[in-house]
Amino acid sequence: MKNFISPxxxxxxxxxxxxxxxxxxxxxxxxxxxxxxxxxxKLNSLIKNRNGKYLLLNIWATWCIPCREEFPALNKLHxxxxxxxxxxxxxxxxxxxxxxxxxxxxxxLNIKFNNYVNAENDQDKFxxxxxxxxxxxxxxxxxxxxxxxxVKYFTxxxxxxxxxKEISExxx
Numbered sequence: 013m014k015n016f017i018s019p020x021x022x023x024x025x026x027x028x029x030x031x032x033x034x035x036x037x038x039x040x041x042x043x044x045x046x047x048x049x050x051x052x053x054k055l056n057s058l059i060k061n062r063n064g065k066y067l068l069l070n071i072w073a074t075w076c077i078p079c080r081e082e083f084p085a086l087n088k089l090h091x092x093x094x095x096x097x098x099x100x101x102x103x104x105x106x107x108x109x110x111x112x113x114x115x116x117x118x119x120x121l122n123i124k125f126n127n128y129v130n131a132e133n134d135q136d137k138f139x140x141x142x143x144x145x146x147x148x149x150x151x152x153x154x155x156x157x158x159x160x161x162x163v164k165y166f167t168x169x170x171x172x173x174x175x176x177k178e179i180s181e182x183x184x
Contacts, residue, residue, distance in 0.1 A: 022177055047110045047118070048101065049131035052141050058100065060160040066097040066157040066182060068175075071142075073104045073112045079151040081136030083121055085172035089179065090125045099125035103152060106129055155182065 029142075046066055050058075059067060070086055072079035090099040103114050107129050132138040139148045143165055146152060155164035155178065164178055 013122075025124075037157065040106075045102070047114050047127050047129055049107045049110075050128035051131045052138060053079050055102070055128075056141070059091045059156055062098075062156065064157045064158050066158060066179075067157070067160075068179070069142075070099070070101050070155040071104060071150050071152040073099055073119050073150050074109070075105070079101050080117070082151060082169045082171070082175075083117075085170065085175055087123050087125070088107060090173050092176075092181070093179060094125075097179065101125065101127035103127060103129045105129060155179075157182070164177055165178050 059069070068086075068089070071083075072083070074080070086099060086101070089097075093099075101118075101123070105114055110129055114127070114129060130138060132141075137149065141145050142152075142154060143162075146165070146167070149167050151169055152167045153165070153170070153175075154162055157163050163182060164176075170178075
């Protein structure tokens with residue numbers, strides 16, 4: 013009887029949508045998130061090819077508390093402004109941490125905008141490519157106009173209201 017009950021319990025758990033490993037319901041969808049590695053060449057192409065939209069590029073890491081705290085605001089901003097602004101997150105975690113750290117974090121917040129992980133081995137080259145005066149601290153946010161010209165750059169965690177103020181100055 014013991015061997016018969018265990019498979020039934022597992023089938024029941026799977027039918028109601030609870031993942032017995034992670035303890036999450038049906039919304040736990042790490043497998044469907046695409047987090048690609050990105051180098052400087054592809055990053056520069058994303059910045060340059062704007063297709064009539066502004067770009068808000070947020071550099072972050074899963075271990076960075078201010079980064080984690082501002083991510084819900086970025087997601088909310090994306091929902092409000094995605095017709096005018098492309099939102100891209102770029103994690104500076106290690107590329108081999110996509111499955112173990114990055115995707116679970118993004119999924120936990122139901123993030124809807126594209127995210128990448130930095131694949132550039134030369135961190136100084138990565139930093140100076142975005143801003144020669146940037147120390148590399150995260151979070152860092154770069155805003156580009158519709159032609160790919162950087163119009164704003166700031167570091168440190170921001171609230172929804174602070175981000176929205178920066179955005180509304182540009183698009184209005």
